[in-house]
Amino acid sequence: MNNTTSSVTIKKNIHCPASYYFCSGYVPELAKEILQIINNYEKNGIYIKSINMNNNTYDWLFKLFNTPIEFSINPLTSTSDNKYIYDYPIDINSNGISADGEIIFDIGE
Numbered sequence: 429m430n431n432t433t434s435s436v437t438i439k440k441n442i443h444c445p446a447s448y449y450f451c452s453g454y455v456p457e458l459a460k461e462i463l464q465i466i467n468n469y470e471k472n473g474i475y476i477k478s479i480n481m482n483n484n485t486y487d488w489l490f491k492l493f494n495t496p497i498e499f500s501i502n503p504l505t506s507t508s509d510n511k512y513i514y515d516y517p518i519d520i521n522s523n524g525i526s527a528d529g530e531i532i533f534d535i536g537e
Contacts, residue, residue, distance in 0.1 A: 435532050435533055435534050435535055436465055436532075436533045436535070437530060437531065437532045437533070438461060438462065438465070438530070438531040438533075439527070439529055439530050439531075440458065440529040440530075440531075441529055442484065442485060442488040442528050442529040443528065443529075449492060455492050455493070458492070459493065462513060462531070465533055466513065466515075466516075466533070469533070469535060474535050475535060475536045476516045476533055476534070476535055476536075477517070477534045477535060477536045478516060478517040478518065478519045478534045479513055479516050479517070479518050479519070479531065479532070479533055479534070480518075480519040480521060480526060480531070480532040480533075480534055481518070481519075481520060481521070481526055481530060481531050481532065482520065482521050482526045482527070482528060482530070483520050483521075484528045485526070485528055485529055485530060485531060486518065486520050488528075488529070489513075489531075519534075
């Protein structure tokens with residue numbers, strides 16, 4: 429995770445076999461990481477302008493968190509006490525500017 433003055437970026441390998449993601453504990457750890465970033469911004473009053481990723485990454489996240497396997501933490505849904513990924517504008521850049529597996533939290537004041 430890289431911290432800069434304008435964004436936080438998560439970079440993940442999205443090209444491993446599906447069994448890796450579902451058998452290794454990867455999915456709940458990724459969910460926890462995403463939610464910690466979002467909820468830390470919220471707690472500190474930092475505005476998230478958008479969550480940016482390319483189409484491959486968006487599709488990968490959707491597949492990870494919409495499987496028959498139930499996880500107690502899911503960044504794609506929302507509860508009344510937390511903000512989750514779909515509570516913010518998602519900018520899907522299909523021009524290939526962002527790399528596969530890169531999720532950029534674009535913040536502002």
